Amino acid sequence: xxxxxxxxxxxxxxxxxxxxxxxxxxxxxxxxxxxxxxxxxxxxxxxxxxxxxxxxxxxxxxxxxxxxxxxxxxxxxxxxxxxxxxxxxxxxxxxxxxxxxxxxxxxxxxxxxxxxxxxxxxxxxxxxxxxxxxxxxxxxxxxxxxxxxxxxxxxxxxxxxxxxxxxxxxxxxxxxxxxxxxxxxxxxxxxxxxxxxxxxxxxxxxxxxxxxxxxxxxxxxxxxxxxxxxxxxxxxxxxxxxxxxxxxxxxxxxxxxxxxxxxxxxxxxxxxxxxxxxxxxxxxxxxxxxxxxxxxxxxxxxxxxxxxxxxxxxxxxxxxxxxxxxxxxxxxxxxxxxxxxxxxxxxxxxxxxxxxxxxxxxxxxxxxxxxxxxxxxxxx
Amino acid sequence: xxxxxxxxxxxxxxxxxxxxxxxxxxxxxxxxxxxxxxxxxxxxxxxxxxxxxxxxxxxxxxxxxxxxxxxxxxxxxxxxxxxxxxxxxxxxxxxxxxxxxxxxxxxxxxxxxxxxxxxxxxxxxxxxxxxxxxxxxxxxxxxxxxxxxxxxxxxxxxxxxxxxxxxxxxxxxxxxxxxxxxxxxxxxxxxxxxxxxxxxxxxxxxxxxxxxxxxxxxxxxxxxxxxxxxxxxxxxxxxxxxxxxxxxxxxxxxxxxxxxxxxxxxxxxxxxxxxxxxxxxxxxxxxxxxxxxxxxxxxxxxxxxxxxxxxx
Ligand SMILES: Nc1ncnc2c1ncn2[C@@H]1O[C@H](COP(=O)(O)OP(=O)(O)OP(=O)(O)O)[C@@H](O)[C@H]1O
Ligand SMILES: [Mg+2]
Numbered sequence: 261x262x263x264x265x266x267x268x269x270x271x272x273x274x275x276x277x278x279x280x281x282x283x284x285x286x287x288x289x290x291x292x293x294x295x296x297x298x299x300x301x302x303x304x305x306x307x308x309x310x311x312x313x314x315x316x317x318x319x320x321x322x323x324x325x326x327x328x329x330x331x332x333x334x335x336x337x338x339x340x341x342x343x344x345x346x347x348x349x350x351x352x353x354x355x356x357x358x359x360x361x362x363x364x365x366x367x368x369x370x371x372x373x374x375x376x377x378x379x380x381x382x383x384x385x386x387x388x389x390x391x392x393x394x395x396x397x398x399x400x401x402x403x404x405x406x407x408x409x410x411x412x413x414x415x416x417x418x419x420x421x422x423x424x425x426x427x428x429x430x431x432x433x434x435x436x437x438x439x440x441x442x443x444x445x446x447x448x449x450x451x452x453x454x455x456x457x458x459x460x461x462x463x464x465x466x467x468x469x470x471x472x473x474x475x476x477x478x479x480x481x482x483x484x485x486x487x488x489x490x491x492x493x494x495x496x497x498x499x500x501x502x503x504x505x506x507x508x509x510x511x512x513x514x515x516x517x518x519x520x521x522x523x524x525x526x527x528x529x530x531x532x533x534x535x536x537x538x539x540x541x542x543x544x545x546x547x548x549x550x551x552x553x554x555x556x557x558x559x560x561x562x563x564x565x566x567x568x569x570x571x572x573x574x575x576x577x578x579x580x581x582x583x584x585x586x587x588x589x590x591x592x593x594x595x596x597x598x599x600x601x602x603x604x605x606x607x608x609x610x611x612x613x614x615x616x617x618x619x620x621x622x623x624x625x626x627x628x629x630x631x632x633x634x635x636x637x638x639x640x
Numbered sequence: 641x642x643x644x645x646x647x648x649x650x651x652x653x654x655x656x657x658x659x660x661x662x663x664x665x666x667x668x669x670x671x672x673x674x675x676x677x678x679x680x681x682x683x684x685x686x687x688x689x690x691x692x693x694x695x696x697x698x699x700x701x702x703x704x705x706x707x708x709x710x711x712x713x714x715x716x717x718x719x720x721x722x723x724x725x726x727x728x729x730x731x732x733x734x735x736x737x738x739x740x741x742x743x744x745x746x747x748x749x750x751x752x753x754x755x756x757x758x759x760x761x762x763x764x765x766x767x768x769x770x771x772x773x774x775x776x777x778x779x780x781x782x783x784x785x786x787x788x789x790x791x792x793x794x795x796x797x798x799x800x801x802x803x804x805x806x807x808x809x810x811x812x813x814x815x816x817x818x819x820x821x822x823x824x825x826x827x828x829x830x831x832x833x834x835x836x837x838x839x840x841x842x843x844x845x846x847x848x849x850x851x852x853x854x855x856x857x858x859x860x861x862x863x864x865x866x867x868x869x870x871x872x873x874x875x876x877x878x879x880x881x882x883x884x885x886x887x888x889x890x891x892x893x894x895x896x897x898x899x900x901x902x903x904x905x906x907x908x909x910x911x912x913x914x915x916x917x918x919x920x921x922x923x924x925x926x927x928x929x930x931x932x933x934x935x936x937x938x939x940x941x942x943x944x945x946x947x948x949x950x951x952x
Contacts, residue, residue, distance in 0.1 A: 261743075261747070262739070262740055262743030262744065262747070263740075263743075263744075266729070266732065266736070266740045266743075269731070269732060269736060270729060270731040270732065273731040273732075274731075461731075464729050464730065464731060467727075468725075469723060469725045469726065469727030470727045470728070470729065472693060472721075472723055472727065473721070473723070473727045473741060473744075473788070473789070474744060475693060476691050476693060476716060476719065476721045477716060477741070477744035477745055478713045478714075478716040478717035478744065478745050479713075479744045479745070480711070480713065484744075
């Protein structure tokens, strides 16, 4: 208990640092950096489209009714001439041809072989996007639901829910990318706050002189270290919870949507990597000045290389290649992926699970390295 | 007398340097044992080996009659150690530091509180309990270092040069505190290279040099090892060499060294050497501006045994 309490007392002495980094996160992580968000700009207008349904099956009708909801369907004679005229005079900007066999194709895992004609203008982009989303969604969900009506309602639900967040309302689209940026930036402050504070605190416990005192005391040194380990873990969890609460204050309920929870899970795993890294560094380095030097280098270089400050898409190819060896890259990759993903399902979240697995491998590597390093230092 | 520590044939080398060489000695209950030796003589190595902080090649260590082992927590419970280097948390206050180190031994909160307060009173840090180590002077910091090591009321205390670089006030406070701990029943092993301290507080002394015991005993026993018994220093304006030669022929005089206006006369034995000398000088009409007599110091003993000074 004494060890525990003392750990927190020491942490408390660094509250200035913790508050500083957290303020930085609140300020830089929540400002709106994505002014040119494409998806948010053509919300209000519905595209004018023509649908030529050559399949007339349940799924084909489902597609039609989806577009009835989200677009204005223009009635023209079903001749190529009439359709071309409609496009020419801008009565419609987009034509969807549902081929015979659309339903079978979808159910067999295809993408429906839909053909289109586009005026190539502004609203046709939106129609195109709606169609792509729909096909993506139905393709993914058809693997999980074989009953056609269920499938259709699941697709509609998914697109609906998704568009609540990303499509229909303008604010929420930006909100999601802001949330994503917040977590990306958190990769920097999280590393800084966890690495920095844990290394500083542990350097006080581990420095040769205090360590000798603890070793000669009647407390089992292994037990002492176990307390320290638990206290460090609790501290990391505390930081993640703090950041989640801040996210909730800034972004509201979005923080705890299915997507929001995935961000939190990702952050939690990332903080675990930071914890393992901190334990390893504190085994190697006991000197406080050296600790702050190393932590600054690690935290800043990782943040710059992995896209915590600047979106990854703006980074040069070579930098991104290097970034692959840093945990933050995989963390940020998950955040970016979540921000852009249309539909959430276990299968299409596969890249995220892989990223998380990679993070856990990083953690394991640090644990192994730490064991090797500390074994060497057992004897005074 | 009860033996608290028994060290037998202890040897420890660092690579090819023999830091301590076949050391054997006992420490008895209730005494302050001084380990006196110049820098690098192996004092810290001896203490660290006794505590099993170091792996040593040879030897057995018994504390409280039991073999000392790294996991002998029942033995460790009753030991307090103050290392040569100050070992405190910069992030904790004076009180919190003592409380933490005491807490490694004593888990009961109330008991610990009273122990910590006792320790604070012993070293006289009452007005500084809320201070952080950075705000303390060197002497106060040393006192804190000591308080951290003895707060749990150990029966056996090791102090490794606790007064290095300490102002006289703190030094006196520390030495008084150590005597008080002994009077309260603790057994103390005290290392230093200040012979005055050893003379002041130690009941028994072991003189170490190059990892070996040169001599062992009480201050008086050790001093008897020195050939000289008394040293008289005389400051004169003028003295003829004839008078000096005459002094040299005194029965108890060992040597006379003239150094400018100073005359240093060492005596082997004898009582009332000073009286004899002053009346002699009086009869020869030699006037002097200063005269004083000194008993031999442990430094003289060390000089006698090794041919070099304790302090380099
Ligand atoms: N970790 C070490 N590695 C190598 N040599 C060491 C180590 N520690 C001490 N020594 C050497 O062992 C010898 C004894 O050192 P020790 O520290 O025990 O002396 P000491 O009497 O405590 O000296 P001091 O008064 O300076 O504290 C010295 O020659 C020292 O240089
Ligand atoms: Mg020493």
